[in-house]
Amino acid sequence: MRLSRDKVNKLAHVIADTLADTDQAEFLEDRNTLRQEARRILEQLFVEETRIDGAARQKILSQQRIIPEGSQEWDILYRKYYNDEVKRLGV
Template sequence: MRLSHDKIIHMSHLIIDALENDENAEFKEDKNEIRNEIVRIIIQELKKDEELEDRARQRIRAMQKNIPEGGQEWDVLFRKYYEEEMGKHRKVKE
């Protein structure tokens, strides 16, 4: 998923606003610093997701059979390979 920088910043403001309205949340740091960290984390996670998508696409391209992107077979393989790559990524994180 690709999001514009403005959209990511908007999301960070929504998160901070939601936390401000939560009586169980307490800010121990400056809200702007927290918002900046939220932006950084979202960008980092989106980059990781793009890398996983690229790996899934590469696996499909590496197949002997030419499978055009956007078709049903391609979509099924993409989901399968993406989930496999996501599983590998989770194992590395743990």
């Protein structure tokens, strides 16, 4: 899934605000530093997700026969290959 820069910023703000408002932890950094780190982590996760998606799609394309995207077989293979990639990376 690809999110716009504004949506990633909004998510980072929500994460930073939630962390800053929690009574269960005390942070040495200010809220803006928390937001920037949350945004950096989110961007890394989205890049990794895109790579995993591409690897799963490539495995489906490498099959001997053509499997149409959107078919039940394609969906099953996609989930299998996607999960295999996630496990392989230890995510």
